[in-house]
Amino acid sequence: MQKNRVEVCDCSVIHQNIVDEVKEKMPEETTLYDLADFFKVLGDSTRVRIMWALDTSEMCVCDLAVLLNMTKSAISHQLAELRRADLVRTRREGRNVYYSLADDHVRDVFEKGMEHILEQDNSL
Amino acid sequence: MQKNRVEVCDCSVIHQNIVDEVKEKMPEETTLYDLADFFKVLGDSTRVRIMWALDTSEMCVCDLAVLLNMTKSAISHQLAELRRADLVRTRREGRNVYYSLADDHVRDVFEKGMEHILEQDNSL
DNA sequence: AAAACAATTGAGTGGCTGTTCAACTGTTGA
DNA sequence: TCAACAGTTGAACAGCCACTCAATTGTTTT
DSSP, X not given: OOOOBOSSSSSBOSOXXXXXXXXXXXXXXXXXXXXXXHHHHHOSHHHHHHHHHHHHOOEEHHHHHHHHTOOHXXXXXXXXXXXXXXXXXXXXXXXXXXXXXXXXXXXXXXXXXXXXXXXXXXXX | OOOOBOSSXXXXXXXHHHHHHHXXXXXXXXXXXXXXXXXHHHOSHHHHHHHHHHHHOOEEHHXXXXXXXXXXXXXXXXXXXXXXXXXXXXXXXXXXXXEEESOHHHHHHHHHHHHHHHHHHHTO
C-alpha cells in the first residue's frame, strides 16, 4: 500500500509521529526567518571583522576603514546593514560617528560563536 | 599637516592609538573568516529550519522534506552543506540516513541565537 | 562663506548561492 | 535478480549581495 505523497516534496512520510511532533512544536514561520536573517548578517567576513573590532573598542568609520584596509564607503554600507539589524549603535561627536556593539545580548551571541570556532581549531 | 593616507582606504587614521591597539589584539585572518563562514551556514532559512527540527529530534531526509514541504534534493544539498560545516552528523540505518546536531557546542550557539530573536520579539 | 573632510547613499556590476532537474548510488524486499 | 525507493551529486540558472563609483549631507575650521 502506497503512503500519501505530500504536495511539493517528492517522497512519502517515513516517521509520521516524529514529523507531527516536530511540526507541532515548530515556532512561527517569521521567527525562524528572523533567526536566519540574524545569522546572515553575521555571515560575512567584513561584518564579522567589524563586529570583532567593535567588541574590542568603540571606533569611527575612518578608523575601521584603516584597520581593515577598505574604503569608507564599503565600511559604511556594511555598518548600515549592521545597524538595520540592531547589532551596532552609533554616537555622533562632531564630524565623527562612533560605532559600538548594540548590547550585551549581541556580544554574547558573537562571543559564543567565537568560542565555537576557537574550540574547533584546538580539536584539529 | 596631512596625516598619512593608508593604502586602499580613502582617508587618514583619526585615532592611531585605538587602531594600533585593536590591530594588535586582532586574531589570525583565518579565524575571523572561519567565524563568518560558520555564521553564513546558519544564515539561510532552509538550513535554520533544518537545524531547528534536528534540535528537536533526529530525522531522516524524507521526513525533513515532508516537514518543510521541499524536495529531497533541495534538503539533501543543504544537509551536505551543514555536514561540511560539521554542524550535523549522520547515522545510516537501512535505506534511511538519520541526521542530528553535531554536538552540544553547536546546540549552544544555535539556541543562543534563538534566545536573542525571541528576546527581540518581546521588546517590540 | 567656503574649503575640508567624515560619513552616507543610490545605481551599477560581478560573483556567489539556493533551487531545480536529471542522472546516479546504495539498500531492501519480492 | 530486479523493481522500488532513500539519498546523493553535478550542472545550470535565477536571484541576491558586497564592493565600486559618483554624488550628496553634515560638521568643523579658516
